[in-house]
Amino acid sequence: DGGITQSPKYLFRKEGQNVTLSCEQNLNHDAMYWYRQDPGQGLRLIYYSQIVNDFQKGDIAEGYSVSREKKESFPLTVTSAQKNPTAFYLCASSPRGSGGLTDTQYFGPGTRLTVL
């Protein structure tokens, strides 16, 4: 999984609770991404960050929040405002952000979140 770690692998949460998913990379990549994957659907972008202390909303940011205080870390918080949080969450990083013609995404192993 290319130097990206996500923890935990499985996470259970009660409805109404916030939960934070960890993502760490030791690849010295500038850009990091969070995706959500549901059965039969493609990866949908939640948030992305091209540099420390800066991040942008993706296509489905509502009910999620992120921070990028360190280059190697990009934690995702799933808040109680997210109506259907049960999904497989994937974190990725790439060497460069905007304009990189050879950006390749390296994915972590994923966290499967289940809301009980």
Next chain:
Amino acid sequence: SQKIEQNSEALNIQEGKTATLTCNYTNYSPAYLQWYRQDPGRGPVFLLLIRENEKEKRKERLKVTFDTTLKQSLFHITASQPADSATYLCALYNFNKFYFGSGTKLNVKP
């Protein structure tokens, strides 16, 4: 936004045959297109990248074509093996974002 279409039905082929997967996109032509492999319960793994000015790219048993007129990419695995069984995703890069298709599941039978 960009829409990516991949055949949602699984592709079943016999070992040794060539598997061909299709990726169609709408709207903007991307700067480049990528193919990833995803095994169950794991993150996708990058396989190949092809740029908009390239027609074809090869890597060992893999071949990717890119037709910006048809807005289509084809992904071929020659001499397929059971170990090639997985879901294959295509992804486009536009405006600082990656857009992924839902993937096509390939089953290679011995």
